[in-house]
Amino acid sequence: MKENQGIDVCSCTEIHEDCIECVKNSMLEEKVFRDLSSLFKVLGDFTRIKIIYALFKKELCVCDIAEILKMSQSAISHQLRILKTARLVKFRRDGKSVYYSLDDEHINRLFNAGLEHVEHN
Template identity: 75%
Template sequence: MSNSSDIDINSYNETHKESINCIKESMLDEETFFKLSSLFKVLGDYTRIKLIYALFKNELCVYDIAEVLNMSQSAISHQLSILKSARLVKFRKEGKQVYYSLDDEHINRLFNAGLEHVEHN
């Protein structure tokens, strides 16, 4: 005797051609997927997320970031270099001092979206 929970899912092989074609037609190119993957890899680091959060709150110099995160200035400089190469942070010079901030509003929205997601019940 068989019931509905005994259905062999592997025997169900009907495809949804309209959905498949729609997705295939709008598929991003490989370079865009690579860039997006690289962005999320950079964001996937605990220290860099903390650094982005600090810069989300305020523009800071390396010394200030080191104080906030309780890390060495050289470690902060290394992380900032990675974030700069990913175009997530920018800098400006004021005399001998260099101040860092998030590159643009996209980074703010990306951070906020991630934060909302992890805080969502």
């Protein structure tokens, strides 16, 4: 192995056909990669991650989230719209109030996996 700008790279040019075929045969469709990339872009925003964390703890209305994050209701509503479009949050109406929660258990697992990764020493 040789180092190339801080990255270890092979010093040989041998192609491992069996490995290549294995990966090629299991590659996802392009649309799946695009959708996954879009999901991670949505999750890549600091404010949206904080909203997801808050909703991970409790179902909340926009007013509650705005107070927790010390942001305007308008700014929170904008972020919730993005999260809703990405199917990360859902809402329910109760009279004049609208309560948001995480869309499903997948979001909990995704958040916890990311949190576990960043907290790992």
